Amino acid sequence: MVVFAVPAEVAVILLDIEGTTTPITYVKGKSIPRETFKNVFLSMLTVGLFLSDTLFPYIKDNVKEYLRAHWEEEECQQDISLLRKQAEEDSNLDGVVPIPLETGNGEDEVEQVIQAVVDNVHWQMSLDRKTTALKQLQGHMWRAAYATGRMKGEFFQDVVPAIRKWREAGMKVYIYSSGSVEAQKLLFGYSTEGDILELFDGHFDTKIGHKVESESYRRIASSIGCSTNNVLFLTDVTREANAAEEADMHVAVVVRPGNAGLTDDEKSYYSLITSFNELFLPSST
Numbered sequence: 001m002v003v004f005a006v007p008a009e010v011a012v013i014l015l016d017i018e019g020t021t022t023p024i025t026y027v028k029g030k031s032i033p034r035e036t037f038k039n040v041f042l043s044m045l046t047v048g049l050f051l052s053d054t055l056f057p058y059i060k061d062n063v064k065e066y067l068r069a070h071w072e073e074e075e076c077q078q079d080i081s082l083l084r085k086q087a088e089e090d091s092n093l094d095g096v097v098p099i100p101l102e103t104g105n106g107e108d109e110v111e112q113v114i115q116a117v118v119d120n121v122h123w124q125m126s127l128d129r130k131t132t133a134l135k136q137l138q139g140h141m142w143r144a145a146y147a148t149g150r151m152k153g154e155f156f157q158d159v160v161p162a163i164r165k166w167r168e169a170g171m172k173v174y175i176y177s178s179g180s181v182e183a184q185k186l187l188f189g190y191s192t193e194g195d196i197l198e199l200f201d202g203h204f205d206t207k208i209g210h211k212v213e214s215e216s217y218r219r220i221a222s223s224i225g226c227s228t229n230n231v232l233f234l235t236d237v238t239r240e241a242n243a244a245e246e247a248d249m250h251v252a253v254v255v256r257p258g259n260a261g262l263t264d265d266e267k268s269y270y271s272l273i274t275s276f277n278e279l280f281l282p283s284s285t
């Protein structure tokens, strides 16, 4: 087993979600050929099993219905204002879908605005954008899906036992994901392992800054009340690892089944782990 020796100055472990604690297939869905899907689906029905939904496909399939059902609510209107503002900022990007203002001109107009929001969300998701506006709407949509048990957070099997061990060793554990803090709390609060929110000392999302900008990692350390070199950041994305390292955090790149491949240069430059069990804490001697 490869071992990553955690430097003695590290007191905080900061975790990414997608590709680090949680399979990418749970976030983005599985691309299964139609025929295979039909067969799997039929055999699941036969044995009375049903898979829980995965995050992004749920949004794509349900966004229109959600907007229609929640249109009059303040929270939904705030989400749309934020998406509209983001679309204005994106006006120079190829394929952007602007979101018109509603002027109170009847149901047809509402349907047109809803369709624009749906198209904008689909466009952003096709590019896997991590805008705060998109992530905020997604978080609100997942709330009902988790609460009804239609969705349950999933983790690689080493994740929860390792975090418990780190905490027993005195480490603080935080999450930093592009998913909104609300969405993070749903994932860990309604999971296949039950409610495990108590395992985390706090959560950060893109409101603190984007994950590929080093300033975000300085802000996180300052918000935790420690120096950046007291933090070890675990992520599957080397651009994020690079930004954290630039801010003087320690980093290890997590290699999981289904993650994007790394170049030879990335493989030789970064410390790589394939399981949280490969972290060796100073106190575990």
Ligand SMILES: CSCCC(=O)C(=O)COP(=O)(O)O
Pocket (backbone or CB within 6 Å): 016, 017, 018, 019, 027, 055, 130, 135, 138, 176, 177, 178, 179, 180, 183, 184, 185, 187, 211
């Ligand atoms: C609460 S998890 C939602 C996942 C998500 O929306 C996402 O964009 C994943 O980003 P990450 O920063 O965890 O890789």
Ligand SMILES: [Mg+2]
Pocket (backbone or CB within 6 Å): 016, 017, 018, 019, 020, 235, 236, 237
């Ligand atoms: Mg990730």
